[in-house]
Ligand code: SF4
Ligand code: SF4
């Protein structure tokens with residue numbers, strides 16, 4: 001099986017979600033899935049571009065779709081990030097439904113020598129491809145180290161199943177694909193009531209109180225169900241739940257420590273891959289105690305704080321220093 | 329397309345919102361059932377629920393709608409959209425209201441528009457973004473929180489080797505910029521038609 005792939009900014013090397021990419025590459029190989037990266041793809045604009053510019057936001061995404069349509073004649077493109085997936089799939093859907101919009105967007109693309117025919121490329125979430133094109137049984141057959149005894153809260157977030165676009169296969173409010181996948185790996189899956197609730201997206205940038213409350217509900221939900229860890233399908237969700245968990249604890253004077261890993265990392269562990277090969281150890285909330293329960297040892301991260309002067313390529317923009325750090 | 333007057337310009341605020349929303353928003357079909365607001369995780373923060381906003385849109389209360397904080401608290405979770413019995417594209421309408429409030433300079437002191445601008449700056453100059461870099465840039469500019477410090481997360485992530493501060497620039501930056509410039513031109517023409525020159 002061969003697809004084009006849109007990594008998205010969050011999964012690039014050096015970005016927060018890179019462990020997701022690493023573990024994805026490790027687990028797709030034995031499943032016989034080959035991915036061809038769309039050449040020179042651009043950022044999908046997240047939820048921000050559309051907030052200020054409607055046509056530019058659509059044209060931005062359409063450029064990537066047009067490039068995807070030229071990728072080895074492949075008609076299906078995989079997006080591992082839920083937000084990227086939704087942006088690409090929804091734009092394609094709206095372009096197909098709204099001919100006037102498609103004409104204007106193509107008017108813009110023409111300025112860059114491109115054209116996109118709505119419907120030419122179907123974007124699919126990585127989880128969808130794994131559970132529906134590969135299927136649970138072949139995955140189960142690859143399990144050599146079942147995750148027996150590990151309690152997992154499967155977290156889908158919003159955009160895996162919502163809005164309900166054509167071709168969306170799981171329930172928008174009570175999805176089960178990830179539950180079944182984790183069960184196929186031998187894990188004990190808790191019936192996590194928050195599984196399709198929102199992590200707040202970019203709310204951390206807008207309102208502290210709202211953002212932390214959304215994160216708190218999700219983490220508390222997992223803790224109430226005595227989950228050892230939360231498993232995610234989206235780098236933004238991972239960052240919100242993992243990276244902001246300690247700040248949220250401080251805000252509410254709570255003391256939660258629920259590690260947050262990617263579903264591909266769990267697949268890799270069950271396939272017998274090493275934690276390091278799967279990028280495990282980069283998460284902020286320590287996953288070691290949880291993984292010790294299934295006999296997985298995570299090597300201490302060899303990256304101690306970077307040297308005082310990390311090199312930055314010339315083309316990088318000047319970065320403001322972060323509080324408490326003189327130079328970044 | 330929704331009904332328009334003979335010169336092609338949408339006549340009411342409702343028509344304008346519909347015309348400025350990509351896809352088929354079905355906004356004119358709202359039956360005021362309140363399912364959207366009841367489903368909204370940001371409901372408690374909003375000064376008006378989506379249902380409320382839509383009633384005000386219909387009543388032509390443009391300024392009040394565009395001053396509402398509700399669109400800025402929308403986290404794009406799409407719960408409202410999958411639950412709305414009328415298939416109204418609530419989330420897309422929220423984006424439209426954000427754009428309209430920025431263009432008419434009616435938004436309040438929310439830091440959201442600036443966050444969007446910072447984000448767009450990266451996209452328009454690199455073709456790529458990267459969350460933490462832009463978050464720290466945004467936080468330092470606004471220092472919006474008392475308790476929260478990006479350093480809490482940022483330093484942890486740097487020391488864990490998780491982040492770089494260098495987005496890659498795409499090869500086709502010139503062509504992307506030409507596309508975006510043209511798109512903005514088309515949008516400006518469109519807006520002039522939708523708003524009938526009234527903003
Ligand atoms: S969702 Fe985030 S990571 Fe994915 S491409 Fe869009 S902006 Fe970049
Ligand atoms: S859960 Fe969070 S990151 Fe994931 S899709 Fe919803 S808002 Fe986006």
Ligand code: SF4
Pocket residue numbers: 357358359360361362363364365378379382411412413414415416418
């Ligand atoms: S759920 Fe739909 S119909 Fe009901 S109030 Fe909201 S937008 Fe209107």
Ligand code: SF4
Pocket residue numbers: 364367368369370371378401402403404405406407408409418419422
């Ligand atoms: S998409 Fe926005 S308005 Fe709709 S429920 Fe989610 S936060 Fe509320």
